[in-house]
Amino acid sequence: MYGLxxxxxRAATSEALNIAEGSGGSSNAEFIRFLEMARRSxxxxxxxxxxxxxxxxxxxxxxxxxxQEANEIAAMLTGLIKRLGDNG
Numbered sequence: 001m002y003g004l005x006x007x008x009x010r011a012a013t014s015e016a017l018n019i020a021e022g023s024g025g026s027s028n029a030e031f032i033r034f035l036e037m038a039r040r041s042x043x044x045x046x047x048x049x050x051x052x053x054x055x056x057x058x059x060x061x062x063x064x065x066x067x068q069e070a071n072e073i074a075a076m077l078t079g080l081i082k083r084l085g086d087n088g
Contacts, residue, residue, distance in 0.1 A: 001057055004048055011044040015073070028084045035084070039077040046070045 015038045022034020046067055053063045 004052060004057070008045055008048040008052075011041045011048065014038070014041040015045070028087065032081050032084050035077055035081050039074055039081070042070050042074045042077065046074070 018034045018038035018041065022031040022038070025031050025034065049063050049067050049070070052058055053060060
């Protein structure tokens, strides 16, 4: 459980850090690369939540809204990546 918790925290932190780092870049292509890394981190968090649910590390109640929010973040990142790519 400790390993899964630690990895989930690192992935969640990585999301924000990659967005911040990419926003300081010099091109849309560079920003997109960091946004894609951030999106992968979101998927990592989603997977960790599913693993925690299946292993019954916590109740379903807190997992469902967290998974929903993570999926919404992934969708927003996908939309931003697409928009930047269309304008790049």
